[in-house]
Amino acid sequence: MNIQARHEGGVTIIEPKGKITIGVGDVALREAVAEALEAGARSILLNLSKTTTIDSSGIGEMVSAYTTVTQRGGMLKLCSLPNRVSDILQITQLISVFEVFDSEAEAIESF
Amino acid sequence: MSDVDREAPKVRIAIGSRYDHIDLIALVVDDALTRLGLDEDARHWVGIALREAVANAIKHGNQQDPEKKVEVELAVDADQAVIRVCDHGEGFDLETVEDPLAPENLLKPSGRGIFYMKSFMDAIEYTPRPEGGTIVTLRKRLSGKRDTPDQAEDH
Numbered sequence: 001m002n003i004q005a006r007h008e009g010g011v012t013i014i015e016p017k018g019k020i021t022i023g024v025g026d027v028a029l030r031e032a033v034a035e036a037l038e039a040g041a042r043s044i045l046l047n048l049s050k051t052t053t054i055d056s057s058g059i060g061e062m063v064s065a066y067t068t069v070t071q072r073g074g075m076l077k078l079c080s081l082p083n084r085v086s087d088i089l090q091i092t093q094l095i096s097v098f099e100v101f102d103s104e105a106e107a108i109e110s111f
Numbered sequence: 112m113s114d115v116d117r118e119a120p121k122v123r124i125a126i127g128s129r130y131d132h133i134d135l136i137a138l139v140v141d142d143a144l145t146r147l148g149l150d151e152d153a154r155h156w157v158g159i160a161l162r163e164a165v166a167n168a169i170k171h172g173n174q175q176d177p178e179k180k181v182e183v184e185l186a187v188d189a190d191q192a193v194i195r196v197c198d199h200g201e202g203f204d205l206e207t208v209e210d211p212l213a214p215e216n217l218l219k220p221s222g223r224g225i226f227y228m229k230s231f232m233d234a235i236e237y238t239p240r241p242e243g244g245t246i247v248t249l250r251k252r253l254s255g256k257r258d259t260p261d262q263a264e265d266h
Binding site: 021053057059060061066084088 | 133159166211
């Protein structure tokens with residue numbers, strides 16, 4: 001798993017590739033979001049198009065990221081969810097917590 | 112005779128309690144389930160349930176003590192894949208687990224693992240081991256149409 005961060009239209013886009021699972025990807029995601037906040041980002045987009053597997057720890061990190069960013073007056077949104085990521089968010093009713101967009105362009109436009 | 116290998120041998124694997132061993136277990140079990148004829152989508156969800164069970168065994172059971180083993184076994188019982196995950200911890204009471212869908216729990220960072228196991232498997236059970244520790248048993252039908260998470264009954 002690796003995570004790339006880039007910037008477009010004032011939005012920090014974090015793009016995890018591979019697995020967001022316990023002890024590996026979840027930590028990397030936490031660090032990527034913390035780093036973005038540290039750098040002053042308040043509009044953060046998680047592009048999950050290249051996420052292959054996510055477990056409850058990965059979901060937990062996304063929820064933590066959402067609450068942390070919101071508490072700091074920012075916004076964290078999601079885009080480009082693979083079906084399996086969407087399914088796992090759906091069954092724990094988190095799909096309604098996050099603002100989710102089909103494409104990165106739509107998501108950037110929404111901030 | 113189908114090409115599905117119903118006589119696949121049991122898988123038995125033991126790891127030290129480290130998260131970076133979970134991928135290995137997932138890989139070995141996925142390979143065995145492939146030989147048992149489970150389709151890729153079903154294997155993905157069984158794999159998530161297995162990851163949750165092993166992660167719980169490492170974290171809550173063995174308290175991340177790398178000297179304590181987590182043992183995983185895959186067997187076939189009638190038309191079901193039966194996966195057992197054993198730890199050497201203090202035991203566990205399923206009744207104490209909170210509902211992750213309750214509004215007050217929705218934004219908690221943890222507490223969804225068992226819910227996912229129940230959602231993705233046909234059955235799960237927790238059994239105390241006489242010598243200490245817990246066995247989690249995960250069951251999945253090998254035939255018939257599987258439910259996608261969207262179609263699964265509420266648990």
